[in-house]
Structure formats: C-alpha cells, structure tokens
Amino acid sequence: MAQSLHPIVTQVTQRIRERSRDSRGAYLARLEGASAQPRREKLGCANLAHTFAGCGAGDKEGLRSGGKPSIGIVTAYNDMLSAHQPYETYPAQIREAVRAVGGVAQVAGGVPAMCDGITQGYAGMELSLFSRDVIAMATGVALSHDTFDGALCLGICDKIVPGLMIGALAFGHLPTVFVPAGPMPTGMSNGEKNRIRQLYAQGKVDRAALLDAESASYHSPGTCTFFGTANTNQMLMEMMGLHLPGASFVNPGTPLRTALTDAAARRVVAMTGKGTEPAPGTPIGYIVDERAVVNAIVGLLATGGSTNHTLHIPAIANAAGIKLTWDDFADLSAVVPLLARVYPNGAADVNAFHAAGGMPYVISQLLDARLIHADVNTVLGEGGMEAYRRMPALEDGELVWKPVGPSGDETVLSSAAKPFAKEGGLRVLTGNLGRGVIKISAVKPEHHVVEAPALVFDSQEAVQEAFKRGELKRDVVVVVRFQGPAANGMPELHKLTPPLGVLQDQGYKVALVTDGRMSGASGKVPAAIHVTPEVKNGGPLGKLRDGDIVRLDAANGTLEALVDPAEWEARTVTVPETLPGGFGVGRELFGVFRDKAGSAENGASIFQ
Template structure:
C-alpha cells in the first residue's frame, strides 16, 4: 500500500497520544472480561437452564453440551422504520445458520428505534438524539446476561447504529458483527422530490400533492435511499470492518441478502471459536480515523460530527472537530449522492459502492490499511463484493474503475480536493458545516441576523415574507441541554427557496440538521449552546454575522457580545420542551448531557477510569485558529 498521507498520520498520532490513558483503561477492562472465560463456562447450571428454557430441544442439547458458541442477537426491529421492518425475519435466518455451524443463537434483547422521518418537525424529535444513549444502555442490558460468545447487531438508522456500536463496545471482549437490512428500491427522482417540497413551502401546491410525492419516495421496506445518517452509518460499519464486505446496499428481500445474513452468523460462530476479531481490537484509533475519512470522502451526514465522538469515546478514543476538520482538508470527495448530487444509494452501489471507495482511499494513502476487521487483518477484505452463483455465496474483487463518474470518482480525479465537512469558529463558538452540497458561490455569507427560538416562528416569518432578503437565520436554545438537540430539517425547503430567489442565506444554530440537509450553508451544533452560556444567546436581530467556511470563520461583525446580557429563553418554550410526548422522562438527560463536541452523551458525561477529563482534551472554544487570520 502507498505511504499514509502525512496529515492523516499526524492526526492519528495526536489522537493516540490524547487517548493514551482512556484507551489503556478501556483495553484493561476488556482484557479482564476476556480472561473470565467463555460464556458457557461462566454460568451455573441453573443460569444456563434459564437462558435456554424457551429454546428448541435441539438447541438445548447443543447448549447443554457446554462446548459450542452461543450468539447473542440485539435487534432494533420494528414496523415503524422501513429500514428495520426486514429485521422481523432475520433472527430465524441467523438461528438456522448457527445450527448449521453446530452452534446456537438467541435474541438477547431489543432496543428502541425512532424514525426521524416520522418525528421530523414534531415534539418527538426532541427525544431523538437521547434515544441513541438509551439504545446503548439497552444493548448493555441485553448483553449483560453474559451468556454469549459473539454478538450480531441488527440496526440501520440514524441513532440506532451509533447506539448499538456504543453499547457493544462495553462488551468489546466479544466479536461483534453488524448485519444490515439494505435500501429500498429507488422511488421518484430526488430532484423531483426536492422540487415538490419547495413548491409546498411556497403554498403553490397542496398537501395532497406533497403526500403523493413523499409516498413515491418512501414506498417499501428498506432504508431511505438518500445519503443521510442511516446510509452513512452503513458505509462506516463497512469501513470499520464490522460488516461482511459490501453488504450495506443490498436490497432486503433478495436471496443475496439472506445469504449475507447467514454468512454473518457463521462468521460470528467462527470468530467465537477462534477467539479472534473481538470488537475492542477492531475498533481502535486507526479504524476511527478511517471512519471519519470515509464519511468525509462520501459527503456523509453531519450528525456524525456528534455521533462519532461518542462512538469513539466508547472505545476509549478521544476525538474532536479539529481532527475532523484537518482530515477533511486532505480527503478527496469521491461521491456525489443526494443531497450532494442527484443519484441515490442504489446508483452509488451500482457505480462501485463502498468497495470502490475503500480501495481508492487505501491506494491514495488516505486511510489506514493495516487495521483489524471481522474478516481478518487488513482493509483489503473490503475491496470485495458478494454475489450468488448457483445458490452459493461467492466473493469477487469489486470494480477498479467507476461505472458512473457523475456519482463516483477516483482519488486521482475527485469532485473536490477536500472533504465535505469543515469547522467554523469565532466569537459565537465552534460549529461544523457541511459544504459538499453547497455551491462555492453560496458558501460565504455576511448578512443581518434574524433570531428565533422555534422552527415554527422561523417558518412563520418565511411565510409572512419577512425573510425575503439577505439574512442569516439564527435558531437558538436547540442544544442538548435545552431540548435534546432536535434535527431542524423542516427549515431546509424554506431556506432553499430564499436562496433560489437570489438572496444570500445561511443558517446558524446550536441544534442539528438532518443528514439530508443540503444546498444552503448551515453552521450547526454551535458549542457552547445558548442555554449553557454560549454567546449565541447574546445575538440580536440585525447583528451582522459572517459565515465563511473557506476561512473557518463564524463570527459577528462590529458587535461586542461580551457587553450584553444573555437573552432569556421564553417560559413557554422552556416548559414546552420539558413535558409531553415523553419529554418529561428525560429531564435528567438534559441536566447532565455533555456538549455537542463531546458527543452530546449522557453515557460519557465524565470519563471512566480516572483518566484524562474532557476539559483536558477539548480545544478552547475561544481559540480562533484560522478565524484570527481572517
């Protein structure tokens, strides 16, 4: 393999040094758990009998022999998520494959799985980010039975895979495999979907026409086909070495999907027997860097600027937005998938998919090739693709050349020399912005602020015509402590309409945007958040704000924010975010949650093991870096 890019090497070395204590503490705990022995040797006869009381006679006989592995399945199945509906039948496929391998498999437990598409713009969205940590905890509850020798996780969507990942790492002494369900077939073209949404935002069509378009987009079992957080999850699980290779974007209801699910089960049995491929070894500083780079190279979801921090922390690895920004500066943008282009993930897969991306990044020296995976040492395993030949699963090398250079390009001729995510900072704090879908002429905006506390107020101002001008829409009190940090994708069509009218438009918020957010520049995840003392709370209508991702700048112009008192959150908004739709159950989460750049997590509000603290490892939010030179 070519020599590693020096910036990638430098960032990795910095992460290793920063994580020295926390990573060592994590590995000590995983080694201790491994040394306690295999599951079937630890449980008493009564424990083991309870674990298999509801199983078939054949499985009981296998289990009671005390020599064969038992796979624990953690499933996020429900019928509400089209991506998770196929998981209803996966446990049966896994159990049968385990039996063929002389082992057993059980559903260890289930996790909640919210559909952000259903809760978008609704009060339930305020539980969405917190659901990730609930999923991590419920994964821990499932696996704490300690009756398993390896694990298969069934999850696809936005918070579910990060939560399963975090929870599984608490059992990193075991091999863990993620088995995806795959995307739904393509529906109406993404450009047409965006056009209809823009027409509805302008009151030029009615709800019936909008609903017809949306049903044409989201129409069957499988993942939504745009490249949002769910499909970014799947790409990263492959690059991390936790999938069977090239399994992310195989359709659910196919013979190939079932064969891959069965292969994952048999691989989990093999890893349990050999004692190889434990998750603690697969996920380390190098694999985390690989995940970040692959996300940047494909223009993936901004939600992972938060999720990846929490996911890495679960393995004792400490990363921050500066790491992501520096990696982005040397990562070629290889993919254009909606919302960064017109193609969907099915077209991405047909053009070469993750196997092509993995090979290109490795050959260009942008990712670490010498990583551990569930397939064995080396990222080269993920250059392969599966197919069925006479009913048998066969692995072949993936395509060497992109089959559609409008969707996928080689590292030697990328869409852009830099990745899709950048850090911006200044007197308003630190934030991230996804620029891969924003045209260069729209990226830099200096305009008066229009300040709001709710999406509803901002949308009403749009409908009233009060935003028909150059404007930076500021939506504050949307951070994790304020209301759980909901996605604010409902504003995207309105902002896009303003931009299409020729206005200079941008969005600044301490909340999140959807993984589907696109063409309008948006500085999101502003940290510190307004409720926690961030200076976003001192911005007023009419203040001039400059957002310049090219220079890494997010700052007010000609304003001394330090001389102002912070604005108070409106009582109605504060109380409304505290109760109803289950929000009253999460008051403790809002109280202890860490900042966005710390992963917005309650699981790791303070580091374990007495190692480095978050304050020791996080950058000073007032350090301006590139902004100083601007």
C-alpha cells in the same frame, strides 16, 4: 514495498493516540479482565437452566454442556421503520445459519428504534438524539446476562447503529458483527421530491400533491435511498470493518441479501473459535481502535456523509476510550477528496451508488491514495481493509466476492485522481459566536461566505411562520437558539431546508446558524450547526440581536458577529428558567438526559 500512509492521516492518527493514551489503556484493561472471566461456566444451575429453558432439544443440550458457542442477537426490529421491517424474519434465519456451523443463536434483546422521518418537525424529535443513548443502554441490558460468546447487532437507522455500537463496545471482549438489511428500491428521485417540497412551502401545490410525492419516494421496506444518516451508518460499518465487504447496500428480500445474512451469522460463530470451523477473530473492542476511527472519518468525508456523525463518531470513539475533536475532522477534510455524488450532494441515490461500485470502489480509491489504514482488524479476521475492495455476488447459488472494477458511473463515483472536490467539504467554524461545523459539499462556492443581518428565533416553528408572513425576503442569517442537547434534546431542524432553499433560489444571501442539528439531508443552504457552547449553557449565540451583522465564512472557517468588541463583551446571555416543551410525547421522561448531556463536540452524550 508498501506505500506509506498520507502524512496528515498519520499525524491525526498519532495525536488521537497520544490524546487517548490513558483512556484507551483503561478501556483495554477492562476488556482483558472481561475476556479472562468464564461466562456460562460460572453460572449456578438455576441461572444456567434459565438461559436455555425456552430452547429446542438440540440447542438446549448444546448450551447445557457448554460445547456450543452461544450467539446473542440484539435487534432493532419494528415494522414501522421501513429500514427495519426486513429484520422481522432475521432471527429464525440466523438461528438456522448458526446451527449449521455448530452454534446456538438467541435473541438477547430488542432496542427501541424511532424514525426521524416521522417525528421530523414535531415534538417527538426532541427524543431522537437521546434515543441513541437509550439504545446503548438497552444493548447493555441485552448482553448483561453474560452468557454469550459472540453477538450480532441488527440495526440501520440514524441513532440506532451508533447506539448499538456504544452498547456493544461496553462488551468489547465479544466478537461482534453488524448485520444490515439494505435500501429500498429506487422510487421518485430525491431531486423531484425536494422540488415538490419547495413548491409546497411556497403554497404552489397542495397537501395531496406533497403526500403523493413523499409516498412515491418512501414506498417499500428498506432504508430511505438518500445518503442521510442511516446510509452513512452503513458506510461507516464497512469503513470500520464491522460489516462483511460490500454488504451495506444490497436490497432487502433478494437472494444475495439472504446469503450475506447467513454469512454474517456463520462468521460470528467462527470468530468465537468454538464452531465447526474454528477461525478466531478479533473482538469488537480491539477492532474499533484509533486507526478504525480515522478510517471512519475519512469515509465520512470522502462520501459526503451526514453531519450527524460529527456527533456520533466522537460518541462511539469515546465508548472505546478514544478522544476526538472536530479539529481531527477538519484536518482530515483538507486532504480527503470527495469521491461520491449521492443526494443531497448529487442527483443519484444509494442504489445508483452501489451499482457504480459502492463501498468497495470507495475503499479501493482511498487505499490507493494512502488515505486510510490498511492494516486494521476487521470481522473477517485477515486481509485488513484490502479485503474490502471486493463486491459480493452469487455464482451458482454460492456467495463469492469479486474485485471491484472502475466506476460504473463517473457522475456518481469518481476516482481520487479526478475527485468531485479536492477536499471532503466539512469545515470547523470558530469565532465570537462559538464553535460549530458546516458541510459544504452540496453548497455552491458562491454561497460559502454569507454576511447579512441576523434574525433571531427560539424555534423552527417561529422561522416557518416568519417565512409565511414574508418577513424573510431579504439577505438574512437565520439564527435558531435553544436547540442544543441541554435545552431540548437537539432535534433536527430539517424542515427549515425548503423555506431557506426557496429564499436562496430567489437570489437572497441566506444562511442558518444554530446550536441545533440539521441532518443527513442538509444540503444547498450554508448552515453553521452544532454551535457550542449552546445557548442554554450560556453560549454566545445568546448575545445576538435582530439586525446584528453576522459573517459565516466557510472559506476561512470563521463565524463572527460583526459587533463592536466592547459592546459585545458587555452583552449578557439570558436563559429563561423554563424553556418551551419538556412535556408530552415522553419528553418528561428525558429531563435527566437534558441535564446530563455533554457538548456537541464530545458527542452530545450522557456518557462522559
């Protein structure tokens, strides 16, 4: 007899289902309506001729007659993102793999793909979060021709996978498989890179030494190897059953990666039920249900993934008619153990994580601990999450999947019985400063509570300048305002990590409080982020003054200004009529996004 699910997982799933009853029902009704509509068959002759005008003879005949399944490729290829550079050759490879099983594949469209690593700390970063919603719309444009029987989504990095997901869910009646490209091989260790960053912040090494370190870390095609948002995306795709098992972290340019891409192409054809081996699968809108969303949150917590996903998972869920709150994350975090130590939550990179057992090991542990739903739909069409216990391999040139064994490195992957921490390390903070989240999986216990005077800034550049002047050499809670989606697009404040880390290492009590974001690279300094309501919309962080005592208490989940209640109530929030920025590097094009953006807890999305 199958073991029952953990009661908290059951409880959270049920309340999400109840909360989402009307919106999920309306979404599924739309899918039923879309599924009932013929696609190519309804097109006029001129319209249909346009769909195959650029094809070769064999593909043209297959689309003309309607006898072959048509697969739309939505690609985020560009060759400035190391993670996406391998996708350059994927369309040709996919076309051949799809033809081999009786289908036709076409590039339906491309979506933008910006690199946060390039824009980090600069004005272009103010477009980053909103690029997710642009990608969702571009995915919609790509699939709007309404001629496809299935889709393959090619994307990896920070906002790209969530954007592709939101867009694909608008076409939730289509079978859809996500196709990764894998991480770059290991370069300079992340710990050594961070050490040199901190030395540079102190003026102890020069720019040339810093550039050498960064170049040794980010050195070849493939995803960056720390467990930031990009690699957390890949983890989520496996937890939600949208990748093939074990596919996330196989390096680019290897025979196994080629075999996995071919298999993904073949699988989506089979899911249409129209290929040479009919084996219909579940369309993406039915795969992404309340159980899959809970599994995604559990995976995030168990691996210590990116805080950005407290924004992205709610936005993705909302696209499927599912309503989340941060309380869902917090309640699951209390019972989900931390199973992985991958930088910034440990010394290892994602290559070491994969070698130690990777996602198949994590999923096996979570299944055995009854912390994830096993009975879910996946792109495999059978086996639920049990099928994701397996690791891919090549035997005599053939792709096979083998059951994963014990952890290959217990310093990187541990069991649910002996976890690195008993809980997932994500907390919700509430108090008179608002509501935010904090990731403590990389924060030492002695830093979980910080009580210190506030210094209030309106930009991360101002914080950096104050650090250089020596003004932060004290116990301090650094408060950075006007960093929410409505103010400036909610850029990551990643460049604050080195200077604040230096101060903490010098023995000062240090914390960051902001209505902005950090990133998947946030680490050892306690940071209350995504504080909502944001100051631009009258949030209480706007009441803080230099010298006010702020208490960040991750142990008890509170974020408080220790100011006399009467005085606090009397204070008002002043928002300048015009905030800095808004123009340059394309920011003027995104004013409508800033005006429309929802709260951080709802995903900071324009789609409400």
